[in-house]
Structure formats: structure tokens, C-alpha cells
Amino acid sequence: MNKIKSASDLYQKLQSVKPGSVLCHYSMERCEKMFPIVEEINALKKERNAVILAHSYVAPEIILTVADYDGDSFKLSQDATKVKEDTIVFAAVRFMGETAKILNPSKKVLIPGPLTGCSLADSITAEEVKALKKQYPEHTFVCYINTTADVKAECDVCVTSSNVMKIVENIENNKIFFLPDRLMGANLKNEMKAKNIQKEIVLASGCCYVHEQYDPDLIPFFRNQNPGLLVVSHPECNPAIALQSDFVGSTGQMVDFLQKTDKNAPVLLLTECGLNARMQYEMPERTFIGTCSMCKHMKSNSLENILETLKNPEKAVSIELDEITMQKAKKCIDAMFDYASR
Ligand code: 13P
Ligand code: SF4
Numbered sequence: 485m486n487k488i489k490s491a492s493d494l495y496q497k498l499q500s501v502k503p504g505s506v507l508c509h510y511s512m513e514r515c516e517k518m519f520p521i522v523e524e525i526n527a528l529k530k531e532r533n534a535v536i537l538a539h540s541y542v543a544p545e546i547i548l549t550v551a552d553y554d555g556d557s558f559k560l561s562q563d564a565t566k567v568k569e570d571t572i573v574f575a576a577v578r579f580m581g582e583t584a585k586i587l588n589p590s591k592k593v594l595i596p597g598p599l600t601g602c603s604l605a606d607s608i609t610a611e612e613v614k615a616l617k618k619q620y621p622e623h624t625f626v627c628y629i630n631t632t633a634d635v636k637a638e639c640d641v642c643v644t645s646s647n648v649m650k651i652v653e654n655i656e657n658n659k660i661f662f663l664p665d666r667l668m669g670a671n672l673k674n675e676m677k678a679k680n681i682q683k684e685i686v687l688a689s690g691c692c693y694v695h696e697q698y699d700p701d702l703i704p705f706f707r708n709q710n711p712g713l714l715v716v717s718h719p720e721c722n723p724a725i726a727l728q729s730d731f732v733g734s735t736g737q738m739v740d741f742l743q744k745t746d747k748n749a750p751v752l753l754l755t756e757c758g759l760n761a762r763m764q765y766e767m768p769e770r771t772f773i774g775t776c777s778m779c780k781h782m783k784s785n786s787l788e789n790i791l792e793t794l795k796n797p798e799k800a801v802s803i804e805l806d807e808i809t810m811q812k813a814k815k816c817i818d819a820m821f822d823y824a825s826r
Contacts, residue, residue: 491519500768501761521787522549528794534571540735541758541782556736558644575785579605582633585803593803596793597784607690608664610634623661637812642820646734651823664690670723692720694779700724710750717754
């Protein structure tokens with residue numbers, strides 16, 4: 485991937501990001517302040533034999549200047565398996581770091597951001613899943629990748645937002661327990677109903693505090709104000725949003741969809757605002773209706789704490805998991821790769 489090489493190139497790219505919050509305002513002065521940090525990170529990566537994986541929701545300067553791999557959670561899981569270097573610095577949240585560790589266990593996996601949680605992953609424990617399995621002994625337990633390794637270890641098949649519909653459709657058992665996202669689960673039920681697929685789907689009660697904030701009642705208002713509007717949303721949003729959307733998909737799938745659509749159509753992109761910022765600099769000629777729902781966990785990653793992680797890896801959050809949990813969780817993740825490839 486071609487990385488940005490100077491502060492003025494970075495400014496050229498980021499000046500089209502519309503300020504939704506102070507984090508999204510890029511001046512030349514700010515880019516100039518960032519650049520010495522970028523150069524130090526890139527030099528230290530080589531010295532430490534490290535790579536940086538970054539989710540699409542982290543600040544755009546991380547993706548543009550220091551990330552070796554970026555994308556949605558499914559792509560990053562695949563990328564993690566390819567890493568040859570000794571250390572993975574994962575600019576995202578803890579569950580993504582755990583997945584990388586499970587898939588490439590000989591690597592040191594470090595998380596730079598201090599807020600490593602996720603409102604979905606934190607909403608259910610392995611003990612709760614064990615109890616649910618006793619209550620629903622005939623159900624196949626399907627977990628969203630936004631879960632801890634301990635929870636994955638108790639489940640049968642993992643899914644991401646890019647493959648949840650396809651995988652659940654193809655699971656032989658008609659009885660499914662889906663966890664932890666009740667909103668994604670409601671979208672899943674609607675999709676099965678629309679395709680006339682008979683599945684009895686029981687849902688857990690978690691939800692993403694970022695996507696939950698979007699209000700379906702605002703969509704008719706935005707459509708009225710912006711003729712030809714394309715509404716694009718993540719399946720963690722309320723089903724009343726999905727039903728009014730022109731496209732629903734993972735962060736990566738939303739980008740692919742937008743690249744194929746008419747450049748003149750304005751876009752309402754209902755997901756974490758990091759993706760809005762990314763789309764604004766990748767497609768500066770397009771109109772994106774400003775939305776700002778920000779994930780504090782993803783946004784707690786910064787150039788500063790990535791540099792600190794590479795300078796002092798022994799002080800960083802390092803993913804450590806016991807052997808049995810890793811083996812059981814890997815089985816659940818491998819089942820996803822298997823279903824996704826069919
Ligand atoms: P993606 O799988 O689309 O990357 O989503 C991960 C996530 O945390 C969404 O909130
Ligand atoms: Fe978790 Fe929501 Fe943040 Fe994604 S956006 S990491 S689901 S809290």
C-alpha cells in the first residue's frame with residue numbers, strides 16, 4: 485500500500501474531511517505536528533519487526549500514514565493470518581486483537597488504545613453463554629465476531645457483519661441462538677423472513693451504543709431534503725433503518741457498494757463516523773450528509789499511543805490467552821471461514 489510521505493500530502497488528502505467533531509478537523513498545522521510521529525512510528529516498525537493493523541473506524545491519519553493492513557473485521561482476521569513479522573500492533577479494540585492472536589498465536593499482539601472494550605463484546609460473558617446452552621440444548625450457538633475469546637470458545641460458529649446472513653442461511657440446524665447483538669439479530673430475522681427461510685432464531689440482548697443512536701425517523705426527512713439520496717447502513721443499526729436503506733453491509737462492503745454507485749448521488753452513511761471521514765477523503769467529489777456517531781473505543785487509538793506502544797512494548801496491553809480457550813475459539817472462527825468459503 486502506498487503510504488503518504490509528507491505533511492502537505494496528508495493535508496491535501498484530509499482537507500476534504502468535514503468537521504463533525506474536533507477530531508475530524510485537519511489543518512496544515514495539525515498535519516505538520518503529526519508527521520514527526522509518523523516518521524518515528526515507521527522507523528520503529530522496521531526496528532521492532534512489527535506491523536500495524538487498523539480498523540476502518542480509527543482516525544484516518546493512522547490508516548493513511550502507518551497502517552500496513554486496514555479494513556473491516558473479516559478482512560483484518562484474514563490479514564492477521566498472513567503476518568510474518570514478530571509483532572502485530574492492532575489499532576482497534578480488544579476482541580479484534582484476540583482474534584488475531586488466536587489465528588496467529590506465535591505473534592505478540594499489542595493494543596495501543598486505552599479503551600479496549602466494545603459495548604457488544606462486553607455485553608455477555610462465557611458463564612452466561614454456558615447457562616444459555618443448557619437452556620437451549622438443541623440450538624446452534626452463533627456468535628458475532630464482536631465477542632471475547634472466552635465467549636467464542638463456548639459457541640459453534642462465528643460470523644462478521646460481512647457474512648452473517650449467508651452463514652446463518654447455510655447452517656443445517658434450523659434452531660439458532662444468535663449473540664450478542666439484538667439489532668443485528670433482528671435484521672437477520674427480517675432477512676430470513678424475506679427469503680422465506682424457516683429458522684427459529686433466539687436473540688441475546690446486547691447492542692452497539694454507536695449504531696443504536698441512529699434514528700430511523702430521520703431518514704424520510706433526509707430523503708426529502710436530498711433528492712436521489714442513497715442510504716447506506718451497517719447491520720448493527722435498528723432494523724427500521726435497514727428496511728429503509730439502499731444497502732446494508734459491513735464497513736468493507738459499504739465502501740465497495742459506494743465505489744460502484746453514481747458519483748452525483750448524495751449519501752447518508754449510517755455507521756461509525758470514521759468511515760464517513762474515510763469516504764470523504766477517498767471520494768472528495770461526493771456529497772456525504774454529515775453524521776457523527778463516534779466509537780470511543782476505536783477512537784482511543786492515536787498516533788501518539790501507537791508510538792508509545794512501539795517504544796515501550798512491555799508496558800502496552802498485550803493479548804494473552806490460555807491454550808484451551810484459544811483452541812476452542814479457533815474452532816468457532818475456523819467454522820466461519822469454512823461457511824464463508826462455500
Ligand atoms: P465490521 O465487521 O463491519 O468491520 O464491523 C465491526 C464493528 O465493530 C462495527 O461496529
Ligand atoms: Fe463495538 Fe460499536 Fe465500537 Fe464497533 S462501533 S467496536 S460494535 S462499540
